[in-house]
Amino acid sequence: MSKVTTLVDSTFGPPLDRAWWKSAVVYQIYPISFCDSNGDGFGDLNGILTKLDYLKDLGVDVIWLSPIYKSPLADMGYDIADYCDIDPRYGTLQDWDKLIEGVHQRGMKLMMDLVVNHTSDEHDWFIQSRSGKDNPKRDWYVWRPPKYDAKGNRKPPNNWKSAFQGSAWEYDENTDEYYLHIYLTKQPDLNWDNPKVRDAVYDMMNWWVSRGCDGFRMDVINLISKVEGLPDAPIIDPNSEYHPGSVYYANGPRVHEYIQEMNKRVLSKHDLITVGETPFTPPTAQHALIPYVLPSNNELNMVFQFELMGIDAPLPQEGQTVDDQDLKWRQWELSEMKQVVNRWQTFGRDEGFWNALYIENHDRARSVSRFGNDSPQWRTLSAKLLAMLQATQSGTLYVYQGEEIGMKNVPTDWGLEEYKDVCTINFWKDMLNQRRKELGKNDVDMSDILEGIQHKARDHARTPMQWDTSLHSGFTTGIPWMRVNDDYVDWNVQSQLSDPSSIRTFWKNTLRVRKENEVLTYGDFKLLRPSHEQIFAYTRTLDQIVVLVLLNFGEENIEFSLSDDINGTMRLILGNYTPEELIQPGGTVILHGWEGRVYIQNGR
Ligand code: GLC
Numbered sequence: 001m002s003k004v005t006t007l008v009d010s011t012f013g014p015p016l017d018r019a020w021w022k023s024a025v026v027y028q029i030y031p032i033s034f035c036d037s038n039g040d041g042f043g044d045l046n047g048i049l050t051k052l053d054y055l056k057d058l059g060v061d062v063i064w065l066s067p068i069y070k071s072p073l074a075d076m077g078y079d080i081a082d083y084c085d086i087d088p089r090y091g092t093l094q095d096w097d098k099l100i101e102g103v104h105q106r107g108m109k110l111m112m113d114l115v116v117n118h119t120s121d122e123h124d125w126f127i128q129s130r131s132g133k134d135n136p137k138r139d140w141y142v143w144r145p146p147k148y149d150a151k152g153n154r155k156p157p158n159n160w161k162s163a164f165q166g167s168a169w170e171y172d173e174n175t176d177e178y179y180l181h182i183y184l185t186k187q188p189d190l191n192w193d194n195p196k197v198r199d200a201v202y203d204m205m206n207w208w209v210s211r212g213c214d215g216f217r218m219d220v221i222n223l224i225s226k227v228e229g230l231p232d233a234p235i236i237d238p239n240s241e242y243h244p245g246s247v248y249y250a251n252g253p254r255v256h257e258y259i260q261e262m263n264k265r266v267l268s269k270h271d272l273i274t275v276g277e278t279p280f281t282p283p284t285a286q287h288a289l290i291p292y293v294l295p296s297n298n299e300l301n302m303v304f305q306f307e308l309m310g311i312d313a314p315l316p317q318e319g320q321t322v323d324d325q326d327l328k329w330r331q332w333e334l335s336e337m338k339q340v341v342n343r344w345q346t347f348g349r350d351e352g353f354w355n356a357l358y359i360e361n362h363d364r365a366r367s368v369s370r371f372g373n374d375s376p377q378w379r380t381l382s383a384k385l386l387a388m389l390q391a392t393q394s395g396t397l398y399v400y401q402g403e404e405i406g407m408k409n410v411p412t413d414w415g416l417e418e419y420k421d422v423c424t425i426n427f428w429k430d431m432l433n434q435r436r437k438e439l440g441k442n443d444v445d446m447s448d449i450l451e452g453i454q455h456k457a458r459d460h461a462r463t464p465m466q467w468d469t470s471l472h473s474g475f476t477t478g479i480p481w482m483r484v485n486d487d488y489v490d491w492n493v494q495s496q497l498s499d500p501s502s503i504r505t506f507w508k509n510t511l512r513v514r515k516e517n518e519v520l521t522y523g524d525f526k527l528l529r530p531s532h533e534q535i536f537a538y539t540r541t542l543d544q545i546v547v548l549v550l551l552n553f554g555e556e557n558i559e560f561s562l563s564d565d566i567n568g569t570m571r572l573i574l575g576n577y578t579p580e581e582l583i584q585p586g587g588t589v590i591l592h593g594w595e596g597r598v599y600i601q602n603g604r
């Protein structure tokens with residue numbers, strides 16, 4: 001058994017050890033929607049190359065590319081058919097070499113998306129594996145014989161539900177067995193219990209590092225170890241045949257052993273940045289994520305936890321596991337957000353736990369629509385407030401493409417046909433079928449489901465980047481693979497670059513302020529007024545330096561009395577209005593609608 005340290009056992013160095021990847025700003029590129037260099041409607045590597053100066057100017061240190069490997073794009077590249085080649089839509093390996101050179105020349109780094117819980121069913125490993133029970137690669141995936149019910153009907157080996165609807169098993173007639181796929185049928189799960197699979201993954205990682213890659217974002221890495229015997233999931237909904245099985249595959253029995261092995265064989269040999277994506281971890285089990293990050297365990301630098309991302313999902317019922325792909329929507333309270341932020345900002349700090357800060361990515365709706373207010377009056381202000389919220393927390397900061405110009409969700413008058421994500425489409429079909437069955441008629445009310453999609457679908461983050469006012473926002477000279485958001489003429493990079501009051505200018509300034517003031521990256525976090533439903537206020541402290549953050553999450557003006565929250569004169573370093581430059585203990589400030597302010601004491 002490998003040693004897994006939990007919080008109780010703190011046997012290592014100071015919590016605030018500095019590291020380049022801790023103070024880095026990471027920018028996530030969703031390649032297909034970033035910049036198309038050859039007019040075929042798909043973003044590509046050469047397109048990214050033309051935007052490196054733009055990213056450098058913003059203050060980006062590390063670029064994370066969502067998958068660009070050879071792929072049928074059933075799940076937009078998270079279904080990889082060849083780990084060591086680039087999909088022709090994105091370019092060639094030579095284009096990648098040019099890109100990494102351009103990145104390094106500018107003093108930036110590049111991390112790749114490592115998707116190794118599953119491959120595409122078009123990967124050669126799987127093609128071999130499914131070709132016969134005796135094939136040497138048979139055991140590289142998870143194959144099981146069918147089960148039969150009392151009437152002799154063939155059934156999957158267990159009742160697990162796929163994250164993208166239906167059974168998590170697909171029947172293969174050729175060998176009369178099923179293979180496991182936690183995601184799409186086109187995404188068979190690798191069998192990590194087979195050491196040959198692990199060797200192949202580590203070899204591939206070392207190959208990318210030797211080519212110049214500086215780190216990895218690890219897709220659903222906490223799902224790689226399944227509980228032996230693959231037991232049936234608890235039955236949640238008696239009307240349904242399949243049930244969420246994540247208790248048997250999320251943060252499973254050997255996951256730390258495998259990641260420690262990966263660390264030993266790959267990560268520890270280089271100075272990389274690593275972040276693991278860790279879904280399906282219920283709010284009550286968040287401590288299960290700590291061991292991935294504690295330095296003494298030698299695993300990863302940090303993880304993407306999902307707690308904030310689940311804040312607008314229906315509350316799980318007793319005994320129910322979380323469903324991270326749930327597109328149903330619920331209004332959330334500011335106090336809930338504060339609680340989550342507070343928990344992670346203080347979690348395991350003395351033991352060296354380190355956060356990954358994000359509120360937007362390719363799997364989530366746009367943050368200004370979700371956590372801010374995207375109406376014309378408040379869009380710019382609330383996007384800037386959200387920039388302050390992220391840039392004043394402890395952790396490594398991740399910015400998603402378009403977030404820096406306040407891109408928002410697609411308009412509500414877009415029909416379902418504009419949504420391209422398989423997860424959205426399957427969810428809609430599933431709910432429709434379910435309702436039709438339940439009500440025994442074809443004409444059923446789906447308005448709540450549509451509303452959920454309009455709030456939360458992954459498609460919102462996947463519309464093409466809005467570069468300028470030309471047709472298709474300068475993303476492509478051809479027909480874009482997905483429709484450009486209608487608002488691009490008013491909301492684009494070009495106009496924001498020349499506007500000192502734009503969101504883009506604000507982000508650049510904010511990232512500079514974060515870098516100039518170490519307290520923002522490393523300081524201790526203290527939440528003020530936890531139950532206040534309009535103002536999110538906290539301090540950050542590092543040695544003698546104190547920062548006060550005041551964020552008004554409402555449209556109404558509101559008074560905030562500084563009482564004894566501060567003990568000396570503080571100076572403004574960031575704000576989205578033009579407020580008092582200095583504040584004093586015992587004073588009072590009035591925050592306007594969506595106003596955010598950041599003050600410092602004894603700082604630069
Ligand atoms: C991760 C990715 C998501 C993908 C899923 C399956 O959650 O971020 O886009 O669909 O894994 O690979």
Ligand code: CA
Binds near residue numbers: 036037040041042043
């Ligand atoms: Ca292209």
